[in-house]
Amino acid sequence: MCELLRLSADTLTSSVDLGRQRGISTIVDLELGMECALDAPNRAQMFTSKAALGIAHQRLGVLLSRRGRHRTALKHFDEALALRSKSWQRWSAADTLISRADALLEIRQVDQDCDAYVRSLGILEGLRDVRALEVRTRLASLGAISA
Numbered sequence: 001m002c003e004l005l006r007l008s009a010d011t012l013t014s015s016v017d018l019g020r021q022r023g024i025s026t027i028v029d030l031e032l033g034m035e036c037a038l039d040a041p042n043r044a045q046m047f048t049s050k051a052a053l054g055i056a057h058q059r060l061g062v063l064l065s066r067r068g069r070h071r072t073a074l075k076h077f078d079e080a081l082a083l084r085s086k087s088w089q090r091w092s093a094a095d096t097l098i099s100r101a102d103a104l105l106e107i108r109q110v111d112q113d114c115d116a117y118v119r120s121l122g123i124l125e126g127l128r129d130v131r132a133l134e135v136r137t138r139l140a141s142l143g144a145i146s147a
Contacts, residue, residue: 051092054084054089057077058092058095061073061076061080064076065102080096081097091123095120097117097119098135101116101138110142113142114142118139
């Protein structure tokens, strides 16, 4: 199921990106894909794995954010974060926090945006993940920390 959700989200995202590059809008396909994506968390709940549900909410949040529906995306990022509280899920939580911060930046919620970036930075530095440098750079560009 997780693989199916990932492939569906990746396919929809690729279709959206390709359509934008070519200046084409396949609204019917996008709407059908979005309808399926919106149903993904409901389908994931049928399984006992909170990890699968967290993935579904994360991917749906990313898709919604890419479609400009940032406030709705934030709800799904928050759901994903609530499901990613175990220590072995830190990397996934950091990824969700970055996505959340990006959505907050789009709707100009800079204080909350910086908080999400700072939280993700703490996780990534603890994991010694190279993406910590990228997050640190984003925070510096927002004036939240010095470079």
